[in-house]
Amino acid sequence: MKYKELGKTGKKLSVLGLGCMGMSSAYGTPDDTESIATLNYALDLGINFWDTADIYGNGINEELISKVLVPNRDKIFIATKFGFRVRGAGNAFVGGETYLDASPKWMRQAVEDSLRRLKIDTIDLYYAHRIDPNVPVEETVGAMAELVKEGKVRYLGLSECTPEDLKKAHAVHPITAVQSEYSLLTRDVETEILPLTQELGIMFVPFSPLSRGLITNKLDVSSLANNDFRANLPRYNGEYLDNNQKLSTAFAEFAASKNCSPAQLAIAWVMAQGENIIPIPGTKRRNYLEENVGAINVNLCSKDLELIEAIVNKHPNIGPRYSSRENKFVKK
Numbered sequence: 001m002k003y004k005e006l007g008k009t010g011k012k013l014s015v016l017g018l019g020c021m022g023m024s025s026a027y028g029t030p031d032d033t034e035s036i037a038t039l040n041y042a043l044d045l046g047i048n049f050w051d052t053a054d055i056y057g058n059g060i061n062e063e064l065i066s067k068v069l070v071p072n073r074d075k076i077f078i079a080t081k082f083g084f085r086v087r088g089a090g091n092a093f094v095g096g097e098t099y100l101d102a103s104p105k106w107m108r109q110a111v112e113d114s115l116r117r118l119k120i121d122t123i124d125l126y127y128a129h130r131i132d133p134n135v136p137v138e139e140t141v142g143a144m145a146e147l148v149k150e151g152k153v154r155y156l157g158l159s160e161c162t163p164e165d166l167k168k169a170h171a172v173h174p175i176t177a178v179q180s181e182y183s184l185l186t187r188d189v190e191t192e193i194l195p196l197t198q199e200l201g202i203m204f205v206p207f208s209p210l211s212r213g214l215i216t217n218k219l220d221v222s223s224l225a226n227n228d229f230r231a232n233l234p235r236y237n238g239e240y241l242d243n244n245q246k247l248s249t250a251f252a253e254f255a256a257s258k259n260c261s262p263a264q265l266a267i268a269w270v271m272a273q274g275e276n277i278i279p280i281p282g283t284k285r286r287n288y289l290e291e292n293v294g295a296i297n298v299n300l301c302s303k304d305l306e307l308i309e310a311i312v313n314k315h316p317n318i319g320p321r322y323s324s325r326e327n328k329f330v331k332k
């Protein structure tokens with residue numbers, strides 16, 4: 001494993017982290033035994049930056065992670081998030097009525113709940129999962145800063161923030177990491193957010209770097225269960241799916257010419273977009289984890305990057321990343 005420093009904190013994080021969401025929610029049926037084995041294997045491989053959120057499985061993901069986190073506390077840098085809540089039956093991904101609450105009052109409750117489920121005294125990195133349009137970001141981050149003073153969290157992050165909100169938040173308390181979707185198929189951050197994090201010395205953490213599995217060319221979309229979050233996303237349906245399957249096939253052919261897998265190439269591409277980037281590919285399986293770590297050894301020259309760009313440009317009908325249900329939570 002290779003490591004890079006998290007801003008100027010002195011903390012060394014593995015150059016790729018582990019996204020744990022899919023172990024308990026969103027992508028198919030959970031398999032706790034394999035997930036625990038995957039977490040332990042991540043430790044063996046030196047992956048020390050793990051990502052979860054209170055909303056993943058309504059707390060179940062944090063509880064699952066605690067089983068490996070607690071006996072290995074000093075070896076893992078744990079990130080979790082607050083800000084999404086669910087009313088009524090169902091969960092945040094399917095069926096439930098999800099809403100945002102990044103108020104100081106809810107944050108106080110949420111952090112105690114996360115600490116209890118994770119069974120730790122301090123969260124290493126605490127993100128506001130989204131910017132709440134009903135709460136000024138300065139108020140949310142001001143309250144988060146209190147948690148740093150109290151020793152409940154070490155560093156602060158924002159997920160899917162606008163550049164304006166990031167600047168306002170950073171003026172209240174240093175923001176250590178920004179997490180937003182970034183992959184070959186989702187490029188929005190390239191215009192403003194990514195350059196801004198570079199300017200401010202903030203780590204950028206791409207989520208869904210494998211485009212939720214689409215770019216791996218291994219996903220059988222026709223077999224997705226109805227309760228799989230992806231089944232209702234535009235990119236997994238109709239003309240967009242047709243485009244994306246062709247794109248993934250062409251991408252896989254290029255990966256083969258580079259003697260790597262499409263997943264490795266996709267992760268290597270994200271890593272090549274800046275020094276301040278640590279992607280968090282998600283998996284609940286040891287074999288995928290081992291494969292994804294191989295991205296570290298994929299070196300891309302400028303010609304490779306051009307050829308990858310040409311493949312994407314040849315298949316432009318990728319479709320929106322979210323449906324209106326999820327889009328309403330992303331501040332524009």
Ligand SMILES: NC(=O)c1ccc[n+]([C@@H]2O[C@H](COP(=O)([O-])OP(=O)(O)OC[C@H]3O[C@@H](n4cnc5c(N)ncnc54)[C@H](OP(=O)(O)O)[C@@H]3O)[C@@H](O)[C@H]2O)c1
Nearest residue numbers: 019020021207208209210211212213216263281282283284
């Ligand atoms: N801040 C936010 O709003 C936000 C939103 C989404 C995600 N996240 C975080 O980001 C993490 C990563 O994103 P993600 O999980 O959504 O998407 P992702 O990393 O782009 O893709 C995950 C999917 O790809 C599959 N996969 C992983 N490695 C593979 C390989 N080598 N070959 C074939 N398939 C492979 C996984 O399968 P299996 O599930 O079968 O292992 C899973 O279905 C999440 O776990 C979560 O922690 C944050």
